[in-house]
């Protein structure tokens with residue numbers, strides 16, 4: 001997307017809707033053709049305030065018990081964009097790596113935002129108990145009665161020495 005006009009024209013405001021499709025590269029697949037709205041507002045020459053919002057749903061599965069989970073990201077973000085004629089420190093240049101000259105790479109921008117919102121864990125509920133490593137039972141539906149004692153490796157070695165010396 002070319003932002004020349006928004007960068008140069010004072011007070012200029014442009015709103016666009018970006019449908020998420022195969023042009024946007026991301027590690028996970030969303031559903032229901034989400035749309036992200038982007039609003040560009042010229043703050044002064046060479047400086048744009050970008051606001052973006054949208055909802056994106058991902059059909060995933062719980063990291064612990066594997067049941068299907070729908071993860072909904074409610075995006076609401078802001079970025080400052082600086083044009084090529086504004087002198088910037090290296091950090092700011094790196095931060096807006098999706099902008100080259102007046103050209104904004106929508107795919108890179110949206111990818112960055114999705115990564116920022118991506119949860120560290122996908123869980124069906126905060127305290128999901130997962131499945132038993134021995135019998136595979138869903139422990140959210142009750143205990144399975146397996147011995148859940150899993151010795152760590154160092155301790156297991158000690159147990160071997162102990163057992164062999166008997």
Ligand SMILES: [Zn+2]
Pocket residue numbers: 062063064065066067123124125128129130
């Ligand atoms: Zn779960």
Ligand SMILES: [Zn+2]
Pocket residue numbers: 132133134135136137144145146
């Ligand atoms: Zn079990």
